[in-house]
Amino acid sequence: MKFAVIVFPGSNCDVDMYHAAADGIQCSVDYVPHTANDLGQYDGILLPGGFSYGDYLRCGAIARFSPVMDAVKKEAEAGKLVLGVCNGFQILLEAGLLPGAVYRNESLKFHCRPVQLRVERQNTAFTNAYEQGQLLNIPIAHGEGKYYCDDATLEQLRKRRQIVFTYTDNPNGSLADIAGIINEAGNVLGMMPHPERAVEELLGSMDGLGLFQSMLKNWRDAQHAAV
Amino acid sequence: MYKAKVYVTLKESVLDPQGQAVKESLHSLDYHKVADVRIGKYMELQLNAGSVNEAESVVEEMCQKLLANPVIEKFRYDIEEATA
Incomplete structure:
Protein backbone atom coordinates (compact mmCIF):
# COMPACT_ATOMS: atom_id res chain seq x y z
CA MET A 1 0.00 0.00 0.00
CA LYS A 2 1.40 3.35 -1.04
CA PHE A 3 0.70 6.50 0.94
CA ALA A 4 0.97 10.21 0.21
CA VAL A 5 1.55 12.65 3.06
CA ILE A 6 0.37 16.03 1.80
CA VAL A 7 2.64 18.87 2.87
CA PHE A 8 1.10 22.34 3.04
CA PRO A 9 3.06 25.47 3.95
CA GLY A 10 2.82 25.30 7.75
CA SER A 11 2.21 21.56 8.12
CA ASN A 12 4.19 20.32 11.12
CA CYS A 13 3.00 16.76 11.77
CA ASP A 14 3.99 15.52 8.31
CA VAL A 15 7.10 13.74 9.64
CA ASP A 16 5.08 11.97 12.36
CA MET A 17 2.53 10.89 9.76
CA TYR A 18 5.31 9.62 7.50
CA HIS A 19 6.84 7.71 10.42
CA ALA A 20 3.52 6.07 11.30
CA ALA A 21 2.99 4.77 7.76
CA ALA A 22 6.63 3.95 6.97
CA ASP A 23 7.75 2.43 10.28
CA GLY A 24 4.44 1.68 11.98
CA ILE A 25 2.99 -0.46 9.18
CA GLN A 26 6.02 -0.73 6.84
CA CYS A 27 4.40 0.91 3.83
CA SER A 28 5.91 3.05 1.14
CA VAL A 29 5.27 6.77 1.68
CA ASP A 30 5.97 9.96 -0.26
CA TYR A 31 5.80 13.56 0.86
CA VAL A 32 3.64 15.32 -1.72
CA PRO A 33 3.63 19.12 -1.90
CA HIS A 34 0.46 21.25 -1.89
CA THR A 35 1.17 22.18 -5.50
CA ALA A 36 0.78 18.62 -6.82
CA ASN A 37 -2.22 17.93 -9.02
CA ASP A 38 -2.19 14.16 -9.44
CA LEU A 39 -2.45 11.60 -6.65
CA GLY A 40 -3.43 8.69 -8.90
CA GLN A 41 -0.47 6.53 -7.90
CA TYR A 42 -1.39 6.48 -4.19
CA ASP A 43 -3.71 4.12 -2.32
CA GLY A 44 -4.02 6.23 0.80
CA ILE A 45 -3.84 10.00 1.34
CA LEU A 46 -2.79 11.44 4.69
CA LEU A 47 -3.44 15.09 5.57
CA PRO A 48 -1.24 15.94 8.55
CA GLY A 49 -1.65 18.39 11.40
CA GLY A 50 -0.05 21.78 11.73
CA PHE A 51 -0.94 25.34 10.91
CA SER A 52 -1.35 25.45 7.14
CA TYR A 53 -1.11 29.01 5.83
CA GLY A 54 -0.66 30.21 9.41
CA ASP A 55 -4.30 29.36 10.22
CA TYR A 56 -5.07 32.77 8.68
CA LEU A 57 -8.76 33.64 8.36
CA ARG A 58 -9.86 30.21 9.66
CA CYS A 59 -7.98 26.94 10.17
CA GLY A 60 -7.85 25.14 6.83
CA ALA A 61 -9.71 27.89 4.96
CA ILE A 62 -6.85 28.75 2.62
CA ALA A 63 -5.33 25.26 2.33
CA ARG A 64 -8.58 23.90 0.92
CA PHE A 65 -7.93 25.92 -2.25
CA SER A 66 -4.44 24.41 -2.77
CA PRO A 67 -4.08 22.69 -6.16
CA VAL A 68 -3.58 19.35 -4.40
CA MET A 69 -7.05 19.53 -2.86
CA ASP A 70 -8.67 19.03 -6.27
CA ALA A 71 -6.66 15.83 -6.57
CA VAL A 72 -7.62 14.79 -3.01
CA LYS A 73 -11.30 15.32 -3.89
CA LYS A 74 -10.93 13.32 -7.08
CA GLU A 75 -9.32 10.36 -5.28
CA ALA A 76 -11.88 10.57 -2.45
CA GLU A 77 -14.67 10.35 -5.00
CA ALA A 78 -12.91 7.33 -6.54
CA GLY A 79 -13.06 5.62 -3.14
CA LYS A 80 -9.42 5.94 -2.02
CA LEU A 81 -8.81 6.20 1.72
CA VAL A 82 -8.27 9.75 2.96
CA LEU A 83 -7.28 10.48 6.58
CA GLY A 84 -7.15 14.03 7.93
CA VAL A 85 -5.74 14.61 11.41
CA CYS A 86 -6.06 17.87 13.35
CA ASN A 87 -5.34 20.59 10.77
CA GLY A 88 -5.90 17.89 8.13
CA PHE A 89 -9.40 17.37 9.59
CA GLN A 90 -9.99 21.13 9.53
CA ILE A 91 -9.02 21.22 5.84
CA LEU A 92 -11.40 18.33 5.02
CA LEU A 93 -14.22 20.21 6.79
CA GLU A 94 -13.47 23.48 4.97
CA ALA A 95 -13.28 21.56 1.68
CA GLY A 96 -16.71 20.07 2.32
CA LEU A 97 -15.42 16.49 2.20
CA LEU A 98 -16.81 16.09 5.71
CA PRO A 99 -19.80 17.91 7.23
CA GLY A 100 -19.65 20.52 10.00
CA ALA A 101 -16.92 22.83 11.25
CA VAL A 102 -14.47 23.15 14.13
CA TYR A 103 -13.65 26.38 15.90
CA ARG A 104 -12.16 27.83 19.09
CA ASN A 105 -12.06 25.46 22.09
CA GLU A 106 -14.69 26.32 24.67
CA SER A 107 -11.96 26.85 27.30
CA LEU A 108 -10.07 29.18 24.88
CA LYS A 109 -6.99 27.13 25.78
CA PHE A 110 -4.67 25.18 23.53
CA HIS A 111 -4.79 21.62 24.86
CA CYS A 112 -1.75 19.40 24.35
CA ARG A 113 -2.09 16.14 26.27
CA PRO A 114 -3.25 12.53 25.96
CA VAL A 115 -7.02 12.00 26.04
CA GLN A 116 -9.22 8.96 26.08
CA LEU A 117 -11.25 8.14 22.98
CA ARG A 118 -14.00 5.61 22.52
CA VAL A 119 -14.32 3.70 19.24
CA GLU A 120 -17.97 4.32 18.39
CA ARG A 121 -17.85 2.39 15.16
CA GLN A 122 -15.54 -0.52 14.54
CA ASN A 123 -16.63 -1.63 11.07
CA THR A 124 -14.86 1.05 9.05
CA ALA A 125 -11.75 1.10 6.87
CA PHE A 126 -10.01 3.04 9.65
CA THR A 127 -11.08 1.16 12.79
CA ASN A 128 -11.38 -2.55 11.88
CA ALA A 129 -8.32 -3.39 14.03
CA TYR A 130 -10.10 -2.10 17.14
CA GLU A 131 -12.96 -3.53 19.19
CA GLN A 132 -16.33 -1.82 19.21
CA GLY A 133 -16.34 0.49 22.24
CA GLN A 134 -12.58 0.11 22.79
CA LEU A 135 -10.96 2.92 24.76
CA LEU A 136 -7.85 4.48 23.24
CA ASN A 137 -5.19 6.70 24.73
CA ILE A 138 -4.30 9.24 22.01
CA PRO A 139 -2.87 12.75 22.29
CA ILE A 140 -4.59 15.96 21.23
CA ALA A 141 -2.84 19.23 20.42
CA HIS A 142 -5.19 21.98 19.30
CA GLY A 143 -6.67 25.34 20.14
CA GLU A 144 -9.50 25.13 17.64
CA GLY A 145 -11.02 21.68 17.76
CA LYS A 146 -14.53 22.20 18.98
CA TYR A 147 -16.76 20.35 16.56
CA TYR A 148 -20.03 21.96 15.54
CA CYS A 149 -22.81 21.16 13.12
CA ASP A 150 -26.53 21.96 13.00
CA ASP A 151 -29.16 19.64 14.49
CA ALA A 152 -30.16 18.15 11.14
CA THR A 153 -26.54 17.28 10.32
CA LEU A 154 -26.01 15.74 13.77
CA GLU A 155 -29.09 13.60 13.28
CA GLN A 156 -27.75 12.44 9.91
CA LEU A 157 -24.34 11.68 11.44
CA ARG A 158 -26.02 9.54 14.08
CA LYS A 159 -28.40 7.83 11.70
CA ARG A 160 -25.66 6.93 9.24
CA ARG A 161 -23.24 6.02 12.01
CA GLN A 162 -20.66 8.56 10.87
CA ILE A 163 -19.41 9.35 14.38
CA VAL A 164 -16.35 7.11 14.67
CA PHE A 165 -14.54 8.46 17.75
CA THR A 166 -15.84 10.32 20.80
CA TYR A 167 -14.04 11.79 23.82
CA THR A 168 -14.83 10.13 27.15
CA ASP A 169 -13.97 13.42 28.87
CA ASN A 170 -14.67 16.21 26.35
CA PRO A 171 -11.60 18.51 26.29
CA ASN A 172 -12.81 21.20 23.87
CA GLY A 173 -16.59 21.50 24.03
CA SER A 174 -17.23 19.45 20.88
CA LEU A 175 -20.85 18.78 20.08
CA ALA A 176 -21.89 15.28 21.21
CA ASP A 177 -18.27 14.66 22.37
CA ILE A 178 -17.30 14.17 18.72
CA ALA A 179 -13.58 13.56 18.15
CA GLY A 180 -13.69 12.02 14.66
CA ILE A 181 -16.20 11.49 11.85
CA ILE A 182 -16.33 9.60 8.58
CA ASN A 183 -18.06 10.48 5.32
CA GLU A 184 -21.15 8.63 4.19
CA ALA A 185 -19.20 6.48 1.72
CA GLY A 186 -16.83 5.42 4.50
CA ASN A 187 -13.51 6.30 2.86
CA VAL A 188 -12.78 9.76 4.31
CA LEU A 189 -12.06 10.09 8.05
CA GLY A 190 -11.25 13.27 9.94
CA MET A 191 -10.27 13.52 13.60
CA MET A 192 -8.74 16.10 15.94
CA PRO A 193 -6.62 13.65 18.05
CA HIS A 194 -3.26 12.48 16.68
CA PRO A 195 -3.08 8.69 16.15
CA GLU A 196 0.28 9.15 14.36
CA ARG A 197 1.75 10.36 17.66
CA ALA A 198 0.79 7.11 19.37
CA VAL A 199 2.37 4.33 17.32
CA GLU A 200 5.09 2.97 19.61
CA GLU A 201 5.74 2.44 23.33
CA LEU A 202 8.43 5.10 23.37
CA LEU A 203 5.78 7.68 22.51
CA GLY A 204 3.69 6.73 25.54
CA SER A 205 0.98 4.86 23.68
CA MET A 206 0.60 2.49 20.76
CA ASP A 207 -3.15 2.93 20.53
CA GLY A 208 -2.98 4.95 17.31
CA LEU A 209 -1.24 2.19 15.38
CA GLY A 210 -4.51 0.27 14.93
CA LEU A 211 -5.84 3.03 12.73
CA PHE A 212 -2.98 2.60 10.25
CA GLN A 213 -3.21 -1.21 10.49
CA SER A 214 -6.92 -0.92 9.74
CA MET A 215 -6.25 1.09 6.57
CA LEU A 216 -3.68 -1.48 5.45
CA LYS A 217 -6.03 -4.40 6.14
CA ASN A 218 -8.83 -2.66 4.26
CA TRP A 219 -6.56 -2.16 1.28
CA ARG A 220 -5.28 -5.77 1.37
CA ASP A 221 -8.81 -7.17 1.59
CA ALA A 222 -9.80 -5.06 -1.43
CA GLN A 223 -6.76 -6.37 -3.36
CA HIS A 224 -7.71 -9.98 -2.60
CA ALA A 225 -11.32 -9.34 -3.53
CA ALA A 226 -10.16 -7.94 -6.87
CA VAL A 227 -8.02 -10.97 -7.74
CA MET B 1 -12.64 51.89 -7.20
CA TYR B 2 -14.94 50.61 -4.49
CA LYS B 3 -14.40 49.84 -0.86
CA ALA B 4 -16.18 46.84 0.67
CA LYS B 5 -16.54 46.59 4.42
CA VAL B 6 -17.20 42.95 5.29
CA TYR B 7 -18.45 41.83 8.72
CA VAL B 8 -18.25 38.13 9.58
CA THR B 9 -19.90 36.99 12.81
CA LEU B 10 -20.71 33.69 14.46
CA LYS B 11 -24.28 32.51 13.95
CA GLU B 12 -26.61 33.07 16.92
CA SER B 13 -26.78 29.30 17.49
CA VAL B 14 -22.98 29.07 17.86
CA LEU B 15 -21.47 29.72 21.29
CA ASP B 16 -18.77 32.39 21.37
CA PRO B 17 -16.25 31.57 24.12
CA GLN B 18 -14.13 34.64 23.30
CA GLY B 19 -17.16 36.89 23.68
CA GLN B 20 -17.96 35.22 27.02
CA ALA B 21 -14.41 35.84 28.28
CA VAL B 22 -14.54 39.50 27.23
CA LYS B 23 -17.95 39.93 28.85
CA GLU B 24 -16.60 38.56 32.13
CA SER B 25 -13.62 40.86 31.88
CA LEU B 26 -15.92 43.86 31.36
CA HIS B 27 -17.98 42.77 34.36
CA SER B 28 -14.84 42.61 36.47
CA LEU B 29 -14.17 46.23 35.42
CA ASP B 30 -17.62 47.04 36.85
CA TYR B 31 -19.39 47.39 33.49
CA HIS B 32 -22.35 45.41 34.74
CA LYS B 33 -24.65 46.80 32.09
CA VAL B 34 -23.01 44.55 29.51
CA ALA B 35 -25.48 41.74 28.92
CA ASP B 36 -23.65 39.95 26.11
CA VAL B 37 -20.56 40.20 23.88
CA ARG B 38 -20.11 38.55 20.48
CA ILE B 39 -16.79 38.81 18.65
CA GLY B 40 -16.50 38.80 14.89
CA LYS B 41 -14.18 39.79 12.07
CA TYR B 42 -14.07 43.01 10.09
CA MET B 43 -12.39 43.14 6.69
CA GLU B 44 -11.83 46.00 4.26
CA LEU B 45 -11.44 45.22 0.58
Whole structure:
Protein backbone atom coordinates (compact mmCIF):
# COMPACT_ATOMS: atom_id res chain seq x y z
CA MET A 1 0.00 0.00 0.00
CA LYS A 2 1.40 3.35 -1.04
CA PHE A 3 0.70 6.50 0.94
CA ALA A 4 0.97 10.21 0.21
CA VAL A 5 1.55 12.65 3.06
CA ILE A 6 0.37 16.03 1.80
CA VAL A 7 2.64 18.87 2.87
CA PHE A 8 1.10 22.34 3.04
CA PRO A 9 3.06 25.47 3.95
CA GLY A 10 2.82 25.30 7.75
CA SER A 11 2.21 21.56 8.12
CA ASN A 12 4.19 20.32 11.12
CA CYS A 13 3.00 16.76 11.77
CA ASP A 14 3.99 15.52 8.31
CA VAL A 15 7.10 13.74 9.64
CA ASP A 16 5.08 11.97 12.36
CA MET A 17 2.53 10.89 9.76
CA TYR A 18 5.31 9.62 7.50
CA HIS A 19 6.84 7.71 10.42
CA ALA A 20 3.52 6.07 11.30
CA ALA A 21 2.99 4.77 7.76
CA ALA A 22 6.63 3.95 6.97
CA ASP A 23 7.75 2.43 10.28
CA GLY A 24 4.44 1.68 11.98
CA ILE A 25 2.99 -0.46 9.18
CA GLN A 26 6.02 -0.73 6.84
CA CYS A 27 4.40 0.91 3.83
CA SER A 28 5.91 3.05 1.14
CA VAL A 29 5.27 6.77 1.68
CA ASP A 30 5.97 9.96 -0.26
CA TYR A 31 5.80 13.56 0.86
CA VAL A 32 3.64 15.32 -1.72
CA PRO A 33 3.63 19.12 -1.90
CA HIS A 34 0.46 21.25 -1.89
CA THR A 35 1.17 22.18 -5.50
CA ALA A 36 0.78 18.62 -6.82
CA ASN A 37 -2.22 17.93 -9.02
CA ASP A 38 -2.19 14.16 -9.44
CA LEU A 39 -2.45 11.60 -6.65
CA GLY A 40 -3.43 8.69 -8.90
CA GLN A 41 -0.47 6.53 -7.90
CA TYR A 42 -1.39 6.48 -4.19
CA ASP A 43 -3.71 4.12 -2.32
CA GLY A 44 -4.02 6.23 0.80
CA ILE A 45 -3.84 10.00 1.34
CA LEU A 46 -2.79 11.44 4.69
CA LEU A 47 -3.44 15.09 5.57
CA PRO A 48 -1.24 15.94 8.55
CA GLY A 49 -1.65 18.39 11.40
CA GLY A 50 -0.05 21.78 11.73
CA PHE A 51 -0.94 25.34 10.91
CA SER A 52 -1.35 25.45 7.14
CA TYR A 53 -1.11 29.01 5.83
CA GLY A 54 -0.66 30.21 9.41
CA ASP A 55 -4.30 29.36 10.22
CA TYR A 56 -5.07 32.77 8.68
CA LEU A 57 -8.76 33.64 8.36
CA ARG A 58 -9.86 30.21 9.66
CA CYS A 59 -7.98 26.94 10.17
CA GLY A 60 -7.85 25.14 6.83
CA ALA A 61 -9.71 27.89 4.96
CA ILE A 62 -6.85 28.75 2.62
CA ALA A 63 -5.33 25.26 2.33
CA ARG A 64 -8.58 23.90 0.92
CA PHE A 65 -7.93 25.92 -2.25
CA SER A 66 -4.44 24.41 -2.77
CA PRO A 67 -4.08 22.69 -6.16
CA VAL A 68 -3.58 19.35 -4.40
CA MET A 69 -7.05 19.53 -2.86
CA ASP A 70 -8.67 19.03 -6.27
CA ALA A 71 -6.66 15.83 -6.57
CA VAL A 72 -7.62 14.79 -3.01
CA LYS A 73 -11.30 15.32 -3.89
CA LYS A 74 -10.93 13.32 -7.08
CA GLU A 75 -9.32 10.36 -5.28
CA ALA A 76 -11.88 10.57 -2.45
CA GLU A 77 -14.67 10.35 -5.00
CA ALA A 78 -12.91 7.33 -6.54
CA GLY A 79 -13.06 5.62 -3.14
CA LYS A 80 -9.42 5.94 -2.02
CA LEU A 81 -8.81 6.20 1.72
CA VAL A 82 -8.27 9.75 2.96
CA LEU A 83 -7.28 10.48 6.58
CA GLY A 84 -7.15 14.03 7.93
CA VAL A 85 -5.74 14.61 11.41
CA CYS A 86 -6.06 17.87 13.35
CA ASN A 87 -5.34 20.59 10.77
CA GLY A 88 -5.90 17.89 8.13
CA PHE A 89 -9.40 17.37 9.59
CA GLN A 90 -9.99 21.13 9.53
CA ILE A 91 -9.02 21.22 5.84
CA LEU A 92 -11.40 18.33 5.02
CA LEU A 93 -14.22 20.21 6.79
CA GLU A 94 -13.47 23.48 4.97
CA ALA A 95 -13.28 21.56 1.68
CA GLY A 96 -16.71 20.07 2.32
CA LEU A 97 -15.42 16.49 2.20
CA LEU A 98 -16.81 16.09 5.71
CA PRO A 99 -19.80 17.91 7.23
CA GLY A 100 -19.65 20.52 10.00
CA ALA A 101 -16.92 22.83 11.25
CA VAL A 102 -14.47 23.15 14.13
CA TYR A 103 -13.65 26.38 15.90
CA ARG A 104 -12.16 27.83 19.09
CA ASN A 105 -12.06 25.46 22.09
CA GLU A 106 -14.69 26.32 24.67
CA SER A 107 -11.96 26.85 27.30
CA LEU A 108 -10.07 29.18 24.88
CA LYS A 109 -6.99 27.13 25.78
CA PHE A 110 -4.67 25.18 23.53
CA HIS A 111 -4.79 21.62 24.86
CA CYS A 112 -1.75 19.40 24.35
CA ARG A 113 -2.09 16.14 26.27
CA PRO A 114 -3.25 12.53 25.96
CA VAL A 115 -7.02 12.00 26.04
CA GLN A 116 -9.22 8.96 26.08
CA LEU A 117 -11.25 8.14 22.98
CA ARG A 118 -14.00 5.61 22.52
CA VAL A 119 -14.32 3.70 19.24
CA GLU A 120 -17.97 4.32 18.39
CA ARG A 121 -17.85 2.39 15.16
CA GLN A 122 -15.54 -0.52 14.54
CA ASN A 123 -16.63 -1.63 11.07
CA THR A 124 -14.86 1.05 9.05
CA ALA A 125 -11.75 1.10 6.87
CA PHE A 126 -10.01 3.04 9.65
CA THR A 127 -11.08 1.16 12.79
CA ASN A 128 -11.38 -2.55 11.88
CA ALA A 129 -8.32 -3.39 14.03
CA TYR A 130 -10.10 -2.10 17.14
CA GLU A 131 -12.96 -3.53 19.19
CA GLN A 132 -16.33 -1.82 19.21
CA GLY A 133 -16.34 0.49 22.24
CA GLN A 134 -12.58 0.11 22.79
CA LEU A 135 -10.96 2.92 24.76
CA LEU A 136 -7.85 4.48 23.24
CA ASN A 137 -5.19 6.70 24.73
CA ILE A 138 -4.30 9.24 22.01
CA PRO A 139 -2.87 12.75 22.29
CA ILE A 140 -4.59 15.96 21.23
CA ALA A 141 -2.84 19.23 20.42
CA HIS A 142 -5.19 21.98 19.30
CA GLY A 143 -6.67 25.34 20.14
CA GLU A 144 -9.50 25.13 17.64
CA GLY A 145 -11.02 21.68 17.76
CA LYS A 146 -14.53 22.20 18.98
CA TYR A 147 -16.76 20.35 16.56
CA TYR A 148 -20.03 21.96 15.54
CA CYS A 149 -22.81 21.16 13.12
CA ASP A 150 -26.53 21.96 13.00
CA ASP A 151 -29.16 19.64 14.49
CA ALA A 152 -30.16 18.15 11.14
CA THR A 153 -26.54 17.28 10.32
CA LEU A 154 -26.01 15.74 13.77
CA GLU A 155 -29.09 13.60 13.28
CA GLN A 156 -27.75 12.44 9.91
CA LEU A 157 -24.34 11.68 11.44
CA ARG A 158 -26.02 9.54 14.08
CA LYS A 159 -28.40 7.83 11.70
CA ARG A 160 -25.66 6.93 9.24
CA ARG A 161 -23.24 6.02 12.01
CA GLN A 162 -20.66 8.56 10.87
CA ILE A 163 -19.41 9.35 14.38
CA VAL A 164 -16.35 7.11 14.67
CA PHE A 165 -14.54 8.46 17.75
CA THR A 166 -15.84 10.32 20.80
CA TYR A 167 -14.04 11.79 23.82
CA THR A 168 -14.83 10.13 27.15
CA ASP A 169 -13.97 13.42 28.87
CA ASN A 170 -14.67 16.21 26.35
CA PRO A 171 -11.60 18.51 26.29
CA ASN A 172 -12.81 21.20 23.87
CA GLY A 173 -16.59 21.50 24.03
CA SER A 174 -17.23 19.45 20.88
CA LEU A 175 -20.85 18.78 20.08
CA ALA A 176 -21.89 15.28 21.21
CA ASP A 177 -18.27 14.66 22.37
CA ILE A 178 -17.30 14.17 18.72
CA ALA A 179 -13.58 13.56 18.15
CA GLY A 180 -13.69 12.02 14.66
CA ILE A 181 -16.20 11.49 11.85
CA ILE A 182 -16.33 9.60 8.58
CA ASN A 183 -18.06 10.48 5.32
CA GLU A 184 -21.15 8.63 4.19
CA ALA A 185 -19.20 6.48 1.72
CA GLY A 186 -16.83 5.42 4.50
CA ASN A 187 -13.51 6.30 2.86
CA VAL A 188 -12.78 9.76 4.31
CA LEU A 189 -12.06 10.09 8.05
CA GLY A 190 -11.25 13.27 9.94
CA MET A 191 -10.27 13.52 13.60
CA MET A 192 -8.74 16.10 15.94
CA PRO A 193 -6.62 13.65 18.05
CA HIS A 194 -3.26 12.48 16.68
CA PRO A 195 -3.08 8.69 16.15
CA GLU A 196 0.28 9.15 14.36
CA ARG A 197 1.75 10.36 17.66
CA ALA A 198 0.79 7.11 19.37
CA VAL A 199 2.37 4.33 17.32
CA GLU A 200 5.09 2.97 19.61
CA GLU A 201 5.74 2.44 23.33
CA LEU A 202 8.43 5.10 23.37
CA LEU A 203 5.78 7.68 22.51
CA GLY A 204 3.69 6.73 25.54
CA SER A 205 0.98 4.86 23.68
CA MET A 206 0.60 2.49 20.76
CA ASP A 207 -3.15 2.93 20.53
CA GLY A 208 -2.98 4.95 17.31
CA LEU A 209 -1.24 2.19 15.38
CA GLY A 210 -4.51 0.27 14.93
CA LEU A 211 -5.84 3.03 12.73
CA PHE A 212 -2.98 2.60 10.25
CA GLN A 213 -3.21 -1.21 10.49
CA SER A 214 -6.92 -0.92 9.74
CA MET A 215 -6.25 1.09 6.57
CA LEU A 216 -3.68 -1.48 5.45
CA LYS A 217 -6.03 -4.40 6.14
CA ASN A 218 -8.83 -2.66 4.26
CA TRP A 219 -6.56 -2.16 1.28
CA ARG A 220 -5.28 -5.77 1.37
CA ASP A 221 -8.81 -7.17 1.59
CA ALA A 222 -9.80 -5.06 -1.43
CA GLN A 223 -6.76 -6.37 -3.36
CA HIS A 224 -7.71 -9.98 -2.60
CA ALA A 225 -11.32 -9.34 -3.53
CA ALA A 226 -10.16 -7.94 -6.87
CA VAL A 227 -8.02 -10.97 -7.74
CA MET B 1 -12.64 51.89 -7.20
CA TYR B 2 -14.94 50.61 -4.49
CA LYS B 3 -14.40 49.84 -0.86
CA ALA B 4 -16.18 46.84 0.67
CA LYS B 5 -16.54 46.59 4.42
CA VAL B 6 -17.20 42.95 5.29
CA TYR B 7 -18.45 41.83 8.72
CA VAL B 8 -18.25 38.13 9.58
CA THR B 9 -19.90 36.99 12.81
CA LEU B 10 -20.71 33.69 14.46
CA LYS B 11 -24.28 32.51 13.95
CA GLU B 12 -26.61 33.07 16.92
CA SER B 13 -26.78 29.30 17.49
CA VAL B 14 -22.98 29.07 17.86
CA LEU B 15 -21.47 29.72 21.29
CA ASP B 16 -18.77 32.39 21.37
CA PRO B 17 -16.25 31.57 24.12
CA GLN B 18 -14.13 34.64 23.30
CA GLY B 19 -17.16 36.89 23.68
CA GLN B 20 -17.96 35.22 27.02
CA ALA B 21 -14.41 35.84 28.28
CA VAL B 22 -14.54 39.50 27.23
CA LYS B 23 -17.95 39.93 28.85
CA GLU B 24 -16.60 38.56 32.13
CA SER B 25 -13.62 40.86 31.88
CA LEU B 26 -15.92 43.86 31.36
CA HIS B 27 -17.98 42.77 34.36
CA SER B 28 -14.84 42.61 36.47
CA LEU B 29 -14.17 46.23 35.42
CA ASP B 30 -17.62 47.04 36.85
CA TYR B 31 -19.39 47.39 33.49
CA HIS B 32 -22.35 45.41 34.74
CA LYS B 33 -24.65 46.80 32.09
CA VAL B 34 -23.01 44.55 29.51
CA ALA B 35 -25.48 41.74 28.92
CA ASP B 36 -23.65 39.95 26.11
CA VAL B 37 -20.56 40.20 23.88
CA ARG B 38 -20.11 38.55 20.48
CA ILE B 39 -16.79 38.81 18.65
CA GLY B 40 -16.50 38.80 14.89
CA LYS B 41 -14.18 39.79 12.07
CA TYR B 42 -14.07 43.01 10.09
CA MET B 43 -12.39 43.14 6.69
CA GLU B 44 -11.83 46.00 4.26
CA LEU B 45 -11.44 45.22 0.58
CA GLN B 46 -10.42 47.65 -2.16
CA LEU B 47 -12.06 46.56 -5.39
CA ASN B 48 -11.57 47.45 -9.01
CA ALA B 49 -15.14 47.01 -10.18
CA GLY B 50 -17.11 48.72 -12.92
CA SER B 51 -20.22 49.33 -10.86
CA VAL B 52 -21.71 48.91 -7.40
CA ASN B 53 -23.67 45.93 -8.67
CA GLU B 54 -20.58 44.23 -9.98
CA ALA B 55 -18.73 44.91 -6.71
CA GLU B 56 -21.67 43.53 -4.75
CA SER B 57 -21.90 40.31 -6.68
CA VAL B 58 -18.18 39.60 -6.41
CA VAL B 59 -18.14 40.37 -2.65
CA GLU B 60 -21.11 38.08 -2.13
CA GLU B 61 -19.31 35.31 -4.01
CA MET B 62 -16.06 35.81 -2.08
CA CYS B 63 -17.92 35.69 1.24
CA GLN B 64 -19.64 32.44 0.29
CA LYS B 65 -16.45 30.88 -0.99
CA LEU B 66 -13.73 31.97 1.42
CA LEU B 67 -14.30 34.90 3.75
CA ALA B 68 -17.00 33.21 5.86
CA ASN B 69 -17.72 29.59 6.72
CA PRO B 70 -21.48 29.22 6.32
CA VAL B 71 -21.57 26.30 8.79
CA ILE B 72 -20.78 28.55 11.76
CA GLU B 73 -20.70 32.11 10.44
CA LYS B 74 -22.90 34.69 8.79
CA PHE B 75 -21.78 37.81 6.96
CA ARG B 76 -22.90 41.19 5.77
CA TYR B 77 -21.15 43.94 3.86
CA ASP B 78 -21.36 47.60 2.88
CA ILE B 79 -19.99 48.86 -0.38
CA GLU B 80 -19.02 52.44 -1.01
CA GLU B 81 -17.26 54.30 -3.77
CA ALA B 82 -13.66 55.02 -2.90
CA THR B 83 -11.17 57.42 -4.36
CA ALA B 84 -8.21 55.47 -5.68
